[in-house]
Amino acid sequence: MQIKDVLLVPGNGAFFYDDQEAIRSGAMQDGFIYVGVPATAGFESIRLPASSLSLGLVLTDDTVVWGDMMSVQYSGAGGRYPLFDTDQISDFTSRVVVPRLLDIDASLYLDACAKVFENRGHKAVPLAIQYGVSQALLRATAHLHRKTMAEIICSEFDLPLPKHKVPIYCQSGDAREINVDKMILKSVDVLPHGLINSRQKFGQGGQTFLDFVKWVTTRTRELGRPGYHPVLHFDVYGWIGQEIGLEPQSIADFICKVADTVPGFTINIESPADFGSTHAQIENYAKIVSILDNRGSSARIVVDERCNTLEDVRLFAEAKATHLVQIKTPDVGSIADTARAVLVCKENGVGAYVGGSCTETDLSAQASVHVSVATQADMMLAKPGMGVDEAYSIVGNEQNRLLAMLNRRRAKNVG
The missing domain is CATH 3.20.20.120 (Enolase-like C-terminal domain)
Known part of the structure; x- marks a missing residue:
């Protein structure tokens, strides 16, 4: 089962991106914002509205399944990837990832992930993109097999069907x-x-x-x-x-x-x-x-x-x-x-x-x-x-x- 088109839609994250280094260094809060000079690359202010990028996979039966890309609240801290830039992420996805998505079998989850995220020419697929694309691929595989996403994970990793709630x-x-x-x-x-x-x-x-x-x-x-x-x-x-x-x-x-x-x-x-x-x-x-x-x-x-x-x-x-x-x-x-x-x-x-x-x-x-x-x-x-x-x-x-x-x-x- 192939993917015949890919949609990219800018969106919102549910909270804010925060400059952890500036906060640790003593930036004070004024209401909901932090006052001071940012200390981490990419931050124009210490607190910024979180952004996301939705990726929709259009399957051959015209079903569209989605996954969302974003980075974490304290981006660029503790060895993490830099702040999420929607334009840069969208450009990389369009140029590098979309052609790969149009050339895979969406019914094979781990195989599809491996092919889409493969390093080629020392160009690693950014982790935020991997996160969103892998969600969409998991939904695609679940749809095609008429199963839940959890069942696909259990099948791929040879796990028993779970019975218990996770705290x-x-x-x-x-x-x-x-x-x-x-x-x-x-x-x-x-x-x-x-x-x-x-x-x-x-x-x-x-x-x-x-x-x-x-x-x-x-x-x-x-x-x-x-x-x-x-x-x-x-x-x-x-x-x-x-x-x-x-x-x-x-x-x-x-x-x-x-x-x-x-x-x-x-x-x-x-x-x-x-x-x-x-x-x-x-x-x-x-x-x-x-x-x-x-x-x-x-x-x-x-x-x-x-x-x-x-x-x-x-x-x-x-x-x-x-x-x-x-x-x-x-x-x-x-x-x-x-x-x-x-x-x-x-x-x-x-x-x-x-x-x-x-x-x-x-x-x-x-x-x-x-x-x-x-x-x-x-x-x-x-x-x-x-x-x-x-x-x-x-x-x-x-x-x-x-x-x-x-x-x-x-x-x-x-x-």
């Missing part, structure tokens, strides 16, 4: 208190993110952050239904290392202090420090993991920065340099590589969290759900946006619909 993690953005209340009222599995991305939010010696952790647990007990006991997941954007130094022992001591503050809860600490390179990150995160494990701490560290591509995920997992990997879908590239990344984590006994970014779209979020459920990841991000309600609805409803279809398929096969 959903919500992120709060800056409206932390209101959004925490929303999460608790909705009995979200993993919360709250917290956006601890500045010295003001972390506090001297981390005291402001510790107070916030205690407030979240108190609020959980006040508002939560009987028996509600979420995993607590805080993204500190490297601020433990920024504030108390880059010594693994000191970082591990602080993380244990956080866990001891709220006994009885599992605590995930994402991005405790940025050691400046993938190699240094692996070496030092492995030390932190070892210290926490030897102490029997309930705290787990989660890697984000410096762990971007499938190969990065493999290196961290094999080195046991984290308890949980955030597989940041637009940074990984092809959504088939997100599936591979989950399986690499499982092979190495490391947790797999299919994340992504608030800058994504409804289409990319729904495709991520199918890959997360098919591979039975340990958790997945409610995305896109920072508003909780919309993202939790998009991801949660897609998961519920998918499992209902799979259960029906299973029942028919048994019958």
Whole structure:
């Protein structure tokens, strides 16, 4: 089954692109914007509206299936690709990718991805393009086989049909208190993110952050239904290392202090420090993991920065340099590589969290759900946006619909 035409349509991401280096360096907020001079290439201001590019594959039966390209909120930081430029991405897609798409069999998913994303003449297909095109190809293959996207992933990777829900993690953005209340009222599995991305939010010696952790647990007990006991997941954007130094022992001591503050809860600490390179990150995160494990701490560290591509995920997992990997879908590239990344984590006994970014779209979020459920990841991000309600609805409803279809398929096969 061939693709007979390709559509490209500029669109919006669900949140904003932010210059992480400028924010770390002390840029102050004024309402919703940040005031100051950008520090990362490509940023005209510290906060920019996120953009996307939709790619539609017109199949020979005239069905059009879509995928969305974009980059992550903190583009150009932590070893990531530069800021998304719609014009440049559209030009590359038209010149290089479209001719390849018109020359493949869309019914063979992994084979199609391999042919379209092949490096030719040292010209790698940008990861944002791989992400959007691989979503569209997955939808095309699912349409042609009259199956769900999850079933295509299961078939291609020789996985059993999934039966269980994947826990959903919500992120709060800056409206932390209101959004925490929303999460608790909705009995979200993993919360709250917290956006601890500045010295003001972390506090001297981390005291402001510790107070916030205690407030979240108190609020959980006040508002939560009987028996509600979420995993607590805080993204500190490297601020433990920024504030108390880059010594693994000191970082591990602080993380244990956080866990001891709220006994009885599992605590995930994402991005405790940025050691400046993938190699240094692996070496030092492995030390932190070892210290926490030897102490029997309930705290787990989660890697984000410096762990971007499938190969990065493999290196961290094999080195046991984290308890949980955030597989940041637009940074990984092809959504088939997100599936591979989950399986690499499982092979190495490391947790797999299919994340992504608030800058994504409804289409990319729904495709991520199918890959997360098919591979039975340990958790997945409610995305896109920072508003909780919309993202939790998009991801949660897609998961519920998918499992209902799979259960029906299973029942028919048994019958």
